[in-house]
Amino acid sequence: MITYIIRRLFAAIVLLFIVSAATFAIFYLVPRLVGATPETLATRYVGRAATPETVGLIAHKLGFYDPIWVQYGRWVKAIFVGADYNIGTSVEHCPAPCFGYSFITHQPVWPDLLNRIPVTLSLAVGAAVLWVFFGVSTGVLSALRRGSLLDRTAMSFSLAGVSLPIFFTGMVGLLVFSYKLQWTAPGGTYTPFTENPGKWFYALLLPWCVLAVQFSAQYARLTRAGMLETLGEDYIRTARAKGLRERDVNVRHGLRAALTPLLTIFGLDFGLLIGGAVLTEAVFSLPGLGKYAYDAITNNDLPKVLGVTMMAAFFVVVANLIVDLLYAVVDPRVRLG
DSSP, X not given: OHHHHHHHHHHHHHHHHHHHHHHHHHHHTHXXXXXXXXXXXXXXXXXXXXXXXXXXXXXXXXXXXXXXXHHHHHHHHHHHHOEEEEOXXXXXXXXXXXXXEETTTTEEHHHHHHHHHHHHHHHHHHHHHXXXXXXXXXXXXXXXTTTSHHHHHHHXXXXXXXXXXHHHHHHHHIIIIIIISOOSOOTTOOOOTTTOHHHHHHHHXXXXXXXXXXXXXXXXXXXXXXXXXXXXXXXXXXXXXXXXXXXXXXXXXXXXXXXXXXXXXXXXXXXXXXXXXXXXXXXXXXXXXHHHHHXXXXXXXXXXXXXXXXXXXXXXXXXXXXXXXXXHHHOTTOOOO
């Protein structure tokens, strides 16, 4: 087990390095390949009335004239030891871990990410609890009552939930439950958990439900398909022939095996959600990583976009590492080398 964990950790580090290099190349190398010059890249950080001399000076200060591997090495070094950024009037120090410096807001990226992680984490955890509980429960009941009215109704609602985009269900939810019925909080009313747990729950209840509707629908359909496939296996018939209770057969043997592919999908979904639920946070005006990325893209603030991308990649890699370790718990047939 220890050898497996060490091997997976090493693979995770290598994967993060590859993701960081690919992301950096997309933002800084691809523009050059399609004809952008250092001066063109520097115009994003200066005003429209800047002279060519000013643009060239900014491009030089930002290191856009250096080879791309030198720029990438400088960015990686800043993560571990920090970096100094010349903004013209002064030199600003970005302490480690430095994931970049925004020349638009004149602020390091890492403190902004730390301030917004609790919002996104609260959204992801609450929604995950709802969608796993309702999705798996609905899928199991539909599989055990295959062809019944319950099965058809649940799968119809699941199909609708998967088909409807989050920005549509979010807007409808705000219109109906927040502004018409006034059962839930309107958008932009987030309160930190440490300040008031009641208001924190009230503000996130509707976003949780909106996310859970889409994800639970997908998990219900996958759980149903997995359960139907598993319940037809020979070892399930053998367990019934031995006289085991139907509950033990369905839960201990059928459900555990059916949950294995769901774990993989959950690791991806949960990791991406922590990395930033862009549409949900934008619809409900939640100050999380998703809204931060949306604003950065709108303002063409590349250091912020790069920082959020790396944060999302980190959470996806960690979530999948945890999922790999849970395989042996969920399905005894899995053996970790």
